Amino acid sequence: MTEDNQSFTTEFILIGFTDHPDMKTLLFVVFFAIYLVTMVGNLGLVALIYMERRLHTPMYIFLGNLALMDSCCSCAMLENFFSKDRRISLYECMAQFYFLCLAETADCFLLAAMAYDRYVAICSPLQYHTVMSKKLCIQMTTGAYIAGNLHPIVHVGLLFRLTFCGSHQINHFFCDVLPIYRLSCVDPYINKLMIIILAGSVLILTITIVLISYFYILFTIFTMKSKEGRGKALSTCVSHFLSVSIFYGSLLFMYTRPNSLNEGDKDIPVAIFYTLVIPLLNPFIYSLRNKEVINVMKRIIKKRQFFNFSSRASVTVV
Numbered sequence: 001m002t003e004d005n006q007s008f009t010t011e012f013i014l015i016g017f018t019d020h021p022d023m024k025t026l027l028f029v030v031f032f033a034i035y036l037v038t039m040v041g042n043l044g045l046v047a048l049i050y051m052e053r054r055l056h057t058p059m060y061i062f063l064g065n066l067a068l069m070d071s072c073c074s075c076a077m078l079e080n081f082f083s084k085d086r087r088i089s090l091y092e093c094m095a096q097f098y099f100l101c102l103a104e105t106a107d108c109f110l111l112a113a114m115a116y117d118r119y120v121a122i123c124s125p126l127q128y129h130t131v132m133s134k135k136l137c138i139q140m141t142t143g144a145y146i147a148g149n150l151h152p153i154v155h156v157g158l159l160f161r162l163t164f165c166g167s168h169q170i171n172h173f174f175c176d177v178l179p180i181y182r183l184s185c186v187d188p189y190i191n192k193l194m195i196i197i198l199a200g201s202v203l204i205l206t207i208t209i210v211l212i213s214y215f216y217i218l219f220t221i222f223t224m225k226s227k228e229g230r231g232k233a234l235s236t237c238v239s240h241f242l243s244v245s246i247f248y249g250s251l252l253f254m255y256t257r258p259n260s261l262n263e264g265d266k267d268i269p270v271a272i273f274y275t276l277v278i279p280l281l282n283p284f285i286y287s288l289r290n291k292e293v294i295n296v297m298k299r300i301i302k303k304r305q306f307f308n309f310s311s312r313a314s315v316t317v318v
Contacts, residue, residue, distance in 0.1 A: 012093055012170045012183070014086045034276055038074045041283030042067040045293075052296045058137040059121070062114045063286055065141055069110065069148075070279035072103040093175035094159055098152040100174065100275070104251065105202055106148030111244050112206040113140040118240060119213035122233050123220045151198055158191045172268060174275070203251065210244055239285050246281070250274040 049055045049064040088096070120131045155177055165185040172179040177195065181188040217237060224230045250273045287293045 011087050011089045012164075012168050012175070012180075014088060014173055014175075015169045015171055031276070034280055035074055038276070038280045038283075039071055041287075042071045042074075042279060045283045045287065046071075048293070048296060054292070055296065058117050058132045059114060061137055061141065062110050062117065065144070066107060066110045066114070067283060069103040069106045070282055072099055073107075073275045074279045075099075088175065090164075093170075093180065094156050096175045097177060097180075098156050100176070101152035101155065102148040104274075105151040106144045107247065108202050108206040108251075109144035109147055110141070111240070111247065112209040113144065114240050115210040115213040115244070116140075118237050119217055121236070122217050147202070151202060154194060154198060155191070158194055162186050162188060162191065172271065174271070176271065203248070207248060210248075214241065243278075243282055243285050247274065247278055250278065 045067045046064050049060045117132055121128050124131065159177075159180070162181075162184040163186050164180075164183045168183065170179045170183065177191070181191060214237070217233075221230050221233045224233065250270055253270055287297075
């Protein structure tokens, strides 16, 4: 087929979910409920960290930014449901991928920063406030956002070298690069190579930081003489390690498995996991296992109950 006879695509149709009206309604209700819980949990955690001065420490600053990025991940999910024909233009598709990739990349670096923070807190507790200074905390957070912006810019820029002809149906519920590459009538070899190089570099760098940090953390914990000290040190790391394992496990399976470009049937379950399930679980993982967060929440609830009681009492007197 010559180039003149090709019909080039400037918009796509997302077909990641069923077209059956009843199932579509059910899926919308389920995912909308998950979305609401996710947004309330993550933005509530951000607000709690912002309002409570006791939580203005490096660990909670990283956690607040992680919750903010998780909220951005979840925002990509419902657009497919709101549109009747589920059409999305090429530029809207690029924008959606850009923000999702930004959130995922920033998450990687924030999780690595949290691992380093735990390493300093457990292995060098006396030097913690000196090492994890406010300046370093700001630098690490800023670096996570800079890397988060630079990574998708490269991939979005390389998408302009591709042309899309023939089928314009994306077998996904949001615009990710792997399903888009499958629709290209130009060989996406360079795009795939940059995915391997850049995404691989981000994953290798951040996973290495996490693994080295936890190697020293576990070595320090198991050399402690006090069982109570070991238990307390382990409890401060369990939540983070669980979140790291789930997040990196799903990303590695999504982008580094063999023949990932051709196995479109596996994209949706994994994407649902790292864009919906993980952002949903993270606030509960960090909040329910964190006594300090729970105590702050209890204190806020008590204050509100006291305020409401005082208001009702004043109204009664009047």
